[in-house]
Amino acid sequence: MPDKRCRIRTRGPGPFLVVDLFNELMAAFGPQAWWPADGPFEVMVGAILTQNTAWTNVEPAIVALKKAALLTPRSLANAPLADLETAIRSSGYYRQKAGRLRDFSAWLLQEWGGDIDLMSQEPTLRLRTKLLNIKGIGPETADSILLYAAGKPVFVIDAYTIRILGRVGLTGHTDYECLQRLFERNLPLDIEIYREYHALLVLLGKDFCRRRPEKSNCSICPVGSRCEASLLAAV
């Protein structure tokens, strides 16, 4: 149900279409096959570990967890915090994230007996609310878990998405839920499209977002970062 509070406008050369951007990105870069992980539990662990952290720092942490046989809900929930901290040190915020991983794993066990398939049968919005009630799981992490681990059609918004939209001229309500609705309103209800689109936005963000020394009128990008008037030809 559309929310009247979500008023989003475009400025610049022409109307901005969510669908056009997806088509251009897909044509330019092709499918990304996200999320890079071995199974849904690993997806969820990765979603927590990558919070405000480069994926290159997350990978060694996942490997270390795997090597220490800590990559199951039960072992993660029961391991000494010190062991977790050691394993995930490379991912940064390691004390905080160790606690988050353990709390989340304990929740998985308590709510669903550690059965992710069972968890995934929960209605989407109810599951989302439950995830958000866990300390350390915010909207992006929750939605990443829903989309990439539980197979729910939920569009993930991240810092790249916000920056890119700002750059192509989007103004107005740019908070998480409004932007999420913008995408969900304009796309077919299709998990694969949601998955690819978010992956492509991250790719675009990495490859283009900070390297264009053009001028910017973007009010969303952080001070000091550069934007350009158009990204792909269309926007």
Place this chain on the structure above:
DNA sequence: GGCCAGGTCAAAG
């Protein structure tokens, strides 16, 4: 050496 990354939470203003 400085900047920043696939955020989140709590404490102020």
Place this chain on the structure above:
DNA sequence: CTTTGACATGGC
């Protein structure tokens, strides 16, 4: 309701 600080490592 909006802004700010803390959390931390590793790559460029």
